[in-house]
Amino acid sequence: MTAAEWIAKRRELLAAATEGPWDYYRPHPNYRTYQVSSGAPGGYLYDEVANCDDVRATANARLIADARTSLPRALDALEAVLALRPPAGS
Secondary structure, three states, X not given: OOHHHXXXXXXXXXXXXXXXXXXXXXXXXXXXXXXXXXXXXXXXEEEEEEEOOOOOHHHHHHHHHHHHHHHHHHHHHHHHHHHOOOOOOO
């Protein structure tokens, strides 16, 4: 897979998902559920990402929320770097 194909796949996944930025929260102190959320057009969207006592649940939710916001920026940066390369065969 080329870098351009990898970028295209990530852009495809982002286009199909709810727009960011996303955040994470625990809806109630007594709940074992962490949710990642985004203010979606026409309502509030959330995905439950952890319903367990695993100590990594907060870290998992934080990572998912951050990735939805930082991945587009990372793709932009990667594309900018790739644009600086000389054309193939030159």
